[in-house]
Amino acid sequence: MGTIKRSKQREAIKTFLYSRHDHPTAEVVYNNVIKDFPKISLGTVYRNLSFLVDQGEAITVPCEDGSVHFDGRITPHYHFQCTKCGRIHDIDLDDPVYESEVISAPQKKLEDGSVITGHVTFFYGLCGECTGN
Amino acid sequence: MGTIKRSKQREAIKTFLYSRHDHPTAEVVYNNVIKDFPKISLGTVYRNLSFLVDQGEAITVPCEDGSVHFDGRITPHYHFQCTKCGRIHDIDLDDPVYESEVISAPQKKLEDGSVITGHVTFFYGLCGECTGN
């Protein structure tokens, strides 16, 4: 009961996600995996992306604009969305921005008894390409 | 051209939003305003909430779970969502959590030329009522 079986589709989805560092959406994953699996359905992509997240093999990146992106990099790191092109970029742990702007949040108790157990910080701005040229 | 005309519905929406500090969703606003305006449509509620946001008279609170809440409090402050009951609470500026965990983000340049212009921090945990009892 509850034994997980592998599937070519799931492996292709995982391989694709891990090969990219640009935080694709479910639809982008679908548009790429379909090249090797012409009959794959969008439902399968969603099901497997959720599966990977449940297994701790991927994370979701919910953005300010409401779109949901997926990330195969599961070690803690921050994200940054370009307000011009919409792409999501990583902010490395050793980047000065990370260290100076945000401090990891330990548990903290508010006056009313609320307990803060974590936080999500999402940066925005303009990426190199959109400021650059 | 482009002159704004007032409407009873818009005023009711604004009044309702300002009367509450629990960050209602568009649907919650609709379910309440409809008591005074039985024929109001959901589209009108969405249209006017967006209008208030555009006018700087309200802000949106996009949550990690994808839901969008509205807030009539426009002075800078942080939010905190209870992972158990889902309610959104304010974190006051003078609360220790605010001061110790997050530092306001000035413009910052990364190695690749990206410029960080802002950030959003969203806290989560358990609210007083959900830890309390």
Place this chain on the structure above:
DNA sequence: ATACAAAATAGGAATAGATATCATTATTAT
């Protein structure tokens, strides 16, 4: 190898949240 049970898929329908359209109504300047 073969058969069986469970898990996973494909395809499509269903849902939810949000937007857009458009004829009608309400508000405001004159």
Place this chain on the structure above:
DNA sequence: ATAATAATGATATCTATTCCTATTTTGTAT
């Protein structure tokens, strides 16, 4: 009071995601 036009209500549409069911694939036991 009238004309111009902004705003509404009702409905249609859109997008992202989930759900359903018959079929296929996979792992295991024989």
